[in-house]
Each structure stands twice: as C-alpha cells, then as structure tokens.
Amino acid sequence: MRTDPCIAPHTAEHPPLPVLSRQDIALLADTFKLLGDPSRLRILLQCLAQPAAVNDIAGALQLSQSLVSHHLRLLKAARLVIGERSARHVYYRVADNHVSHVLRDMAIHLTEEPTQD
Structure with a gap:
C-alpha cells in the first residue's frame, strides 16, 4: 500500500482522509x-460567533447590505453557511462542525508561536 508522504498517518484523533477525485480537489x-x-x-x-442577519453583519463589519448579501449567497452555495428564517429575517450561521473546526483550527494555528523544526 502506497502512502502519500505529505499526509500524516491516520489515528483515532485524525481519521484517514477520503480519497478525492480530481473534481473533488478542484x-x-x-x-x-x-x-x-x-x-x-x-x-x-x-457567523461563527453567533447567527446573524444581513443587516447585523453589515453593521458589525461596516460593509453594505448588498455586498454582505452577495457574499452570503456565495458562502451558502459552497455549503459554508446556512440561513434560518425567523419572522422577517434570515439568520446565517456556519453550516456545520467541519467548517467551524477549519476556521477555529486555522485561527489557532495563526496565533500560535511557530515551532522550531
């Protein structure tokens, strides 16, 4: 069995990666x-911090509502966020734990002290 030297061996903490097709990789x-x-x-x-409506996101980030709506459409199409309607507003949140883990892990990675190899 050949293994990719760039991929760490799987453990209970790190299950094996699924085999990805070229289309999956793209x-x-x-x-x-x-x-x-x-x-x-x-x-x-x-959206990771808490579910938020377009106008709340726009205000917090000082972006126009139309720009936020545009970006949310793209994020939703990529299955990174989901929207849940409540009365007159749609509240967006991170789609699942996979997305949450990627964001949190990268934020932690970025703020850690680099290790010496």
Whole structure:
C-alpha cells in the first residue's frame, strides 16, 4: 500500500482522509479560493460567533447590505453557511462542525508561536 508522504498517518484523533477525485480537489480548491476574500472570511467568522442577519453583519463589519448579501449567497452555495428564517429575517450561521473546526483550527494555528523544526 502506497502512502502519500505529505499526509500524516491516520489515528483515532485524525481519521484517514477520503480519497478525492480530481473534481473533488478542484471543488476543494474553489472553496479555499472563496475563503481567500477578506470580507467573505470576516462574514464567515461573524457567523461563527453567533447567527446573524444581513443587516447585523453589515453593521458589525461596516460593509453594505448588498455586498454582505452577495457574499452570503456565495458562502451558502459552497455549503459554508446556512440561513434560518425567523419572522422577517434570515439568520446565517456556519453550516456545520467541519467548517467551524477549519476556521477555529486555522485561527489557532495563526496565533500560535511557530515551532522550531
């Protein structure tokens, strides 16, 4: 059995990665490109903190409501956020624990002291 030297062996804490097709890898790359926009990433982090409506996100991040709506449409299409209607507003939150873990783990990684190799 060949293993990829760039992928750590799986353990209980780190289950094996699924085998990804070229199409899956392209979709994964597109998802990371989507997260490469600072405004989009700020919106996603805002939705991670707590569910929020478009006008609340726009006010908190000092962005226009139309820009926030546009970014949320893209994030929703990529299954990174979901919207839940309550009365007259739709409240957006991070779609699931996978997305939450990626965001939290990367934030922690970024703020840690680098290790010496």
